[in-house]
Amino acid sequence: MSPLAGLAGLAGGVAAALLALEIAFRILPVGTSTNTGYYIDPLLLTYPAGQRFTSATGWDLQNARRNHANNYGYVADHDFVENPRAIALIGDSYVEGSMLERQDRFAAQIEAQLRDRPVYSFGSPGTALLDYAERIRFASERFAISDFVLLLERGDVAQSLCGSGNVAARCLDPMTLEPRIEKQPEPGRVKQLVRQSALAQYVFSQLKLDPVRWLRSLLQREHTPTPTAALPGQKRAEHFAARVIDEFFTRTAPHRRGKLILVLVGEDTDGTQRQLREAAERHGALVIQGEPLLHAASAQTGLSTQVSPRDAHLNRLAFATLAERVAALLARAD
Amino acid sequence: MLFTTAAFVFLYLPFVMAGFFLIGRFSRGAAAAWLFAASVFFYGYWMPQYTLLLLGSILVNFITGKRIGGVPREAPDWRTRAKRWLIAGVTFNLVLLGYFKYANFFVDSLAAALGRELQIERILLPIGISFFTFTQIAFLADAYQKSLREYKPTHYGLFVTYFPHLVAGPVLHHAQMMPQFQTDATYRWQFANVAAGTAIFCLGLLKKVVVADGISPYADAVFNGAAAGAMPSAAEAWLGSLAYTFQLYFDFSGYSDMAIGLSWLFNVRLPFNFNSPYKSLNISDFWRRWHMTLSAFLRDYLYIPLGGNRHGPLRRYANLAITMVLGGLWHGANWTFVFWGALHGVYLGINHAFRAVTAGISAKLDASRVFAVVSWLLTFLAVIAAWVFFRAPTFQAATRILTRMADFGGWHLDVGDNRLLWNAGLDMTRGFWVCAVLAAVTVLGPNSNLIGERLRALCERDTLRRSLAFGFAATLVVFLIVLNESRDAVSAFIYFNF
Numbered sequence: 001m002s003p004l005a006g007l008a009g010l011a012g013g014v015a016a017a018l019l020a021l022e023i024a025f026r027i028l029p030v031g032t033s034t035n036t037g038y039y040i041d042p043l044l045l046t047y048p049a050g051q052r053f054t055s056a057t058g059w060d061l062q063n064a065r066r067n068h069a070n071n072y073g074y075v076a077d078h079d080f081v082e083n084p085r086a087i088a089l090i091g092d093s094y095v096e097g098s099m100l101e102r103q104d105r106f107a108a109q110i111e112a113q114l115r116d117r118p119v120y121s122f123g124s125p126g127t128a129l130l131d132y133a134e135r136i137r138f139a140s141e142r143f144a145i146s147d148f149v150l151l152l153e154r155g156d157v158a159q160s161l162c163g164s165g166n167v168a169a170r171c172l173d174p175m176t177l178e179p180r181i182e183k184q185p186e187p188g189r190v191k192q193l194v195r196q197s198a199l200a201q202y203v204f205s206q207l208k209l210d211p212v213r214w215l216r217s218l219l220q221r222e223h224t225p226t227p228t229a230a231l232p233g234q235k236r237a238e239h240f241a242a243r244v245i246d247e248f249f250t251r252t253a254p255h256r257r258g259k260l261i262l263v264l265v266g267e268d269t270d271g272t273q274r275q276l277r278e279a280a281e282r283h284g285a286l287v288i289q290g291e292p293l294l295h296a297a298s299a300q301t302g303l304s305t306q307v308s309p310r311d312a313h314l315n316r317l318a319f320a321t322l323a324e325r326v327a328a329l330l331a332r333a334d
Numbered sequence: 335m336l337f338t339t340a341a342f343v344f345l346y347l348p349f350v351m352a353g354f355f356l357i358g359r360f361s362r363g364a365a366a367a368w369l370f371a372a373s374v375f376f377y378g379y380w381m382p383q384y385t386l387l388l389l390g391s392i393l394v395n396f397i398t399g400k401r402i403g404g405v406p407r408e409a410p411d412w413r414t415r416a417k418r419w420l421i422a423g424v425t426f427n428l429v430l431l432g433y434f435k436y437a438n439f440f441v442d443s444l445a446a447a448l449g450r451e452l453q454i455e456r457i458l459l460p461i462g463i464s465f466f467t468f469t470q471i472a473f474l475a476d477a478y479q480k481s482l483r484e485y486k487p488t489h490y491g492l493f494v495t496y497f498p499h500l501v502a503g504p505v506l507h508h509a510q511m512m513p514q515f516q517t518d519a520t521y522r523w524q525f526a527n528v529a530a531g532t533a534i535f536c537l538g539l540l541k542k543v544v545v546a547d548g549i550s551p552y553a554d555a556v557f558n559g560a561a562a563g564a565m566p567s568a569a570e571a572w573l574g575s576l577a578y579t580f581q582l583y584f585d586f587s588g589y590s591d592m593a594i595g596l597s598w599l600f601n602v603r604l605p606f607n608f609n610s611p612y613k614s615l616n617i618s619d620f621w622r623r624w625h626m627t628l629s630a631f632l633r634d635y636l637y638i639p640l641g642g643n644r645h646g647p648l649r650r651y652a653n654l655a656i657t658m659v660l661g662g663l664w665h666g667a668n669w670t671f672v673f674w675g676a677l678h679g680v681y682l683g684i685n686h687a688f689r690a691v692t693a694g695i696s697a698k699l700d701a702s703r704v705f706a707v708v709s710w711l712l713t714f715l716a717v718i719a720a721w722v723f724f725r726a727p728t729f730q731a732a733t734r735i736l737t738r739m740a741d742f743g744g745w746h747l748d749v750g751d752n753r754l755l756w757n758a759g760l761d762m763t764r765g766f767w768v769c770a771v772l773a774a775v776t777v778l779g780p781n782s783n784l785i786g787e788r789l790r791a792l793c794e795r796d797t798l799r800r801s802l803a804f805g806f807a808a809t810l811v812v813f814l815i816v817l818n819e820s821r822d823a824v825s826a827f828i829y830f831n832f
Binding site (some may be wrong): 005006007008009010011012013014015016017018020021059060062063203207208209214302303304306307308309310311315 | 340548753756757758759760761797798799800801802803804805806807808809810813816817819820821822
């Protein structure tokens with residue numbers, strides 16, 4: 001047998017293995033491409049209207065769900081139509097809740113508590129506080145919504161600085177602290193091509209493989225955590241946060257005709273929640289301090305309020321607890 | 335260095351193979367020395383502080399073996415003289431093992447029994463000490479019984495440290511390995527063996543990285559919860575026990591497949607260690623199929639020297655019990671392991687007694703399908719119940735789990751009743767489905783030894799087939815290594831603790 005046959009066999013074997021993996025991952029519930037873009041507004045990142053996609057967590061595809069975007073590209077139980085009685089629930093992946101069953105998500109649980117008012121879920125993963133301000137504007141202008149509930153987790157303020165990797169459009173320049181627009185780039189041809197492969201989606205989206213980092217770690221004896229960018233000093237961080245919060249309230253002021261409820265979750269390790277509470281008080285917004293409520297729920301039931309030890313998103317119990325308080329505040333406002 | 339890491343697969347292994355076959359073109363002895371040195375490096379990379387201990391143990395055993403083999407058989411007192419060396423060698427090995435593996439256990443147990451506080455420094459367990467100690471005890475016993483002689487220190491060093499088996503077996507016999515180290519063909523590049531070895535390695539990697547690590551969170555959630563004082567629900571207790579039953583099997587048989595596959599790359603065949611143990615129809619059958627090299631060691635060097643079945647049924651049961659208790663203790667320095675071994679001793683006693691009582695109708699029973707299904711189920715349940723003691727760190731934890739497994743009226747699927755799984759973010763239905771699939775695979779699926787043999791036969795046929803097999807397997811290996819490395823932590827093999 002010639003060396004050529006050997007090489008052909010080798011190439012055939014590699015191709016057959018890749019094909020087998022591709023078929024396996026097409027059968028398994030691997031997260032599929034979401035095709036996010038600026039479809040409904042130049043400053044809002046959403047899925048295409050009616051987009052169907054699969055989401056799952058981690059290498060073993062935990063909490064796999066098939067999701068369906070509504071007429072405005074949000075994963076929500078309703079199509080959005082103009083309705084002044086509707087409530088806009090705004091946030092990031094916590095609000096979208098694609099790792100939860102539909103009835104367990106935050107919007108569904110608030111709606112179940114309220115009974116007579118629809119809750120529009122404007123959750124968009126990987127976004128931050130100034131992006132939420134744009135969604136308040138959009139919901140107010142397009143759907144005549146006047147009541148807003150924001151779920152804010154640790155990092156939503158700091159991530160509003162441009163370059164944080166969690167910005168859809170509006171952010172503050174970290175040097176000048178002036179607002180600017182930083183949109184996510186259009187996917188290149190290679191990325192568009194790779195999106196078509198279930199194997200590539202698994203490797204880059206589920207495993208989150210970073211080839212450069214991986215090759216570097218190969219040469220290291222111990223696994224070391226990836227160094228994170230140096231945090232600014234406490235005082236500077238407070239200054240950033242104050243500026244972001246100020247920008248948020250300034251931008252949303254024209255659209256806040258009803259109630260604005262801020263639900264704060266996560267420990268206040270850097271004082272941002274305190275700053276948010278103080279600002280909310282000044283601007284007439286209501287605040288729900290989520291952490292004590294979640295601790296109490298956990299202590300009472302013996303159940304965790306996180307999806308899992310490796311997924312810090314909130315679970316059904318957490319949202320049931322918070323939804324009760326949100327509904328009470330909304331009812332009082334009415 | 336774990337077999338499942340990129341550093342091992344992409345750096346260490348190609349480098350060692352290249353050196354071995356390159357040197358092997360010029361000198362067999364130098365190639366063996368290279369592999370010996372590479373194996374010592376493999377061990378030292380992990381536990382540099384114990385490399386000298388390993389080398390010291392090899393040196394003492396090599397000299398002792400040489401002394402035993404060196405006593406002339408024709409000498410009138412050869413047996414006495416050889417036995418003296420044998421006792422000295424075995425004592426040395428047991429003292430070493432006793433100190434590093436059991437000293438803390440004995441002191442803690444003594445303190446508990448006396449109700450007093452006795453403390454010694456915590457001793458770090460040298461990885462693989464149980465394996466390299468047993469391998470060398472077997473060597474000394476063979477040197478005494480079969481007058482084995484091994485005068486090449488590099489071959490002996492390689493036999494003990496050979497990296498595919500060093501840290502978790504299989505337990506090897508001198509006679510299985512030495513002829514292979516002395517064959518010229520071993521030192522020549524043989525692509526058929528490389529292709530088949532890569533494929534078997536890939537199969538083991540899949541078992542470990544995907545199956546064992548995939549099911550382990552269910553076992554960990556239940557056993558760690560029970561160890562922390564929580565009472566699992568009946569469903570959780572069953573799911574945790576089943577999950578561990580499959581985790582352990584796929585973890586250890588995955589390791590064994592990897593060791594066998596790696597060894598094929600170097601043209602050296604290691605003995606099989608598993609033969610579909612969960613297909614067993616009785617507990618004796620189980621022990622002929624589970625960790626086969628350890629079972630053979632315990633039979634040949636403990637059970638038979640104790641008298642085996644040669645002194646009547648009572649002695650036989652006592653010998654079985656002693657063998658299994660010591661086998662349990664070999665697995666770990668904890669009373670739960672001792673109890674696990676004792677439990678299997680009782681199982682074996684019952685099985686032998688049943689066979690004796692039903693000797694007259696055994697042919698009829700063996701032909702019955704109903705009997706086969708009942709036997710399989712009973713054996714499987716007995717093994718699962720025993721694994722609870724093997725996995726649980728304390729008797730209290732094991733009792734909590736077994737109590738709930740026996741609570742047939744306590745099956746509730748409400749979240750509030752299944753707190754351990756909820757808090758670990760695990761879905762019970764998915765867990766039971768995974769266990770059902772794994773049960774089907776282990777009971778109905780083909781044996782990986784058979785797959786390996788067929789692959790090897792296929793690879794020997796022509797270049798195209800072996801290239802195809804190699805390309806396919808190597809691609810999957812790369813993928814599985816990437817998968818393993820992308821996780822938060824690379825998990826070690828369970829048997830590395832023993």
